[in-house]
Amino acid sequence: MREGLQPGDRLPSEPELIERFGMAKGTIREALRLLDAQGLVKSRTGPGGGTFVHEVSQQRAEALLANYFYFKDLTISDIYQIRRVLEPELVADLAGALSPRVMEELRDILASYSDPATTDEEERDQHVATLQFHKLLADQSANPLLSFLIGFMLTILTDITVYRKLYTPINRDLWARGLDYQTRLLDALETGDSGAARAIMKAHMQTAGPLMEGQEAFSLKRFLSH
Amino acid sequence: MREGLQPGDRLPSEPELIERFGMAKGTIREALRLLDAQGLVKSRTGPGGGTFVHEVSQQRAEALLANYFYFKDLTISDIYQIRRVLEPELVADLAGALSPRVMEELRDILASYSDPATTDEEERDQHVATLQFHKLLADQSANPLLSFLIGFMLTILTDITVYRKLYTPINRDLWARGLDYQTRLLDALETGDSGAARAIMKAHMQTAGPLMEGQEAFSLKRFLSH
DNA sequence: CCCAATTTGTTCGTATGTATC
DNA sequence: AGATACATACGAACAAATTGG
Secondary structure, eight states, X not given: OTTOOXXXXXXXXXXXXXXXXXXXXXXXXXXXXXXXXXXSEEEEOSTTOEEXXXXXXXXXXXXXXXHHHHTSOOOHHHHHHHHHHHHHHHHHHHTTOOOHHHHHHHXXXXXXXXXXXXSHHHHHHXXXXXXXXXXXXXXXOSOHHHHHHHHHHHHHHHHHHHHSXXXXXXXXXXXXXXXXXXXXXXXHHHHTOHHHHHHHHHHHHHXXXXXXXXSOOOOSGGGOOO | OTTOOOTTOBOOOHHHHHHHHTOOHHHHHHHHHHHHHTTSEEEEOSTTOEEEEOOOOHHHXXXXXXXXXXXXXXXXXXXHHXXXXXXXXXXXXXTTOOOXXXXXXXXXXXXXXXXXXXXXXXXXXXXXXXXXXXXXXXXXXXXXXXXXXXXXXXXXXXXXXXXXXXXXXXXXXXXXXXXXXXXXXXXXXXXXXXXXXXXXXXHHHHHHHHHHHTSOOOOSGGGOOO
């Protein structure tokens, strides 16, 4: 940081660091591992190789943050409490600002679950797809913090959905209402009606939220492993 | 994780790990450094020492997450967009649920800036104190995610306030209004009026927010260093 | 107060794997 | 195909810190 290195820039080679800091190879390598674990550098072997500054990926940041919650009793309803306020905020920003390319992608995802699921497995896949719908929206935000936070919550919810049958009871009524919400949301986003987008998402979150409260409270420990 | 180790539990000693995985000392130590950097273990020398599982501290989690935003163009107004919706949610939860002990602490903090600042330095200290007021509230939440997110934003804002004269122009009107908001908020929290607490905080955030928008947009790079 | 045992921390020398020219 | 420049891994030794006798 002090030397203003940018992603892609090469750190001094190990022998150079040994020379510069007057330390042994092992010590230098342990130090580099500390940066490695934080996702700040990546190393490559061979000529032209070395250790390079690397932008911390969203995936890495999510994994590191998940470690923190490994020791906390975070529940599904805790997550929904945050989603309930952040996602309406998100779509209010996005109304009228989405590219045709993204709009099309959103419609594609929506189409992937336009028919009710018939099996538990199909049901699970559809739920993952709805989460992808929200994820794609989150990725469009100009606010990196908002984008990350929603993405983080969606990753947790997706992991839980995949590794555990979270949404087992098939509920056709809920499915129909969710589909209706998202269809109307797309319209509001396209026409640029920020207020409507916010209201629709808010209502959507308020129906999805209480459903989760019914689930037993449980810690996320078993899902957070890398 | 696989062996269900809890915070405080000891990992095998280095010689044991060397034996168990059939690897050299340096390799084992680099692996332990990876866990160390994530805040998952701490090592102590001497008899009775070793490497111990450790709960990831909030401070560490914040620092690791800050690394992610080091490469993003996060602005003050991005942060306020999130605060604006999360902090009202926080105080709505907290209304009527705070211990007399905490209420007293909150009043103490409030009292520490009950007189208008006369110097820039005093002004800065008062702003840090107002952030502490919010931090103390965040710490009371039963929702670990909500608690962490607000705490994270407050840490960033505090760092900026301390290391840079963010709030330089002394604005007595704003000071008076902020004090009024917080006083009324304390009353609402004490009487357990959840709706009022939410409304007051919302209004508070909406006056503080636009003030920040006036600040030039800038990245947080220079502040995020550990 | 000092000594001895235990455990992590550090060093050095060497060898191996890997990618590039 | 071979030389070169890297990171990666190994092994033996020594240093430093902490604890208990």
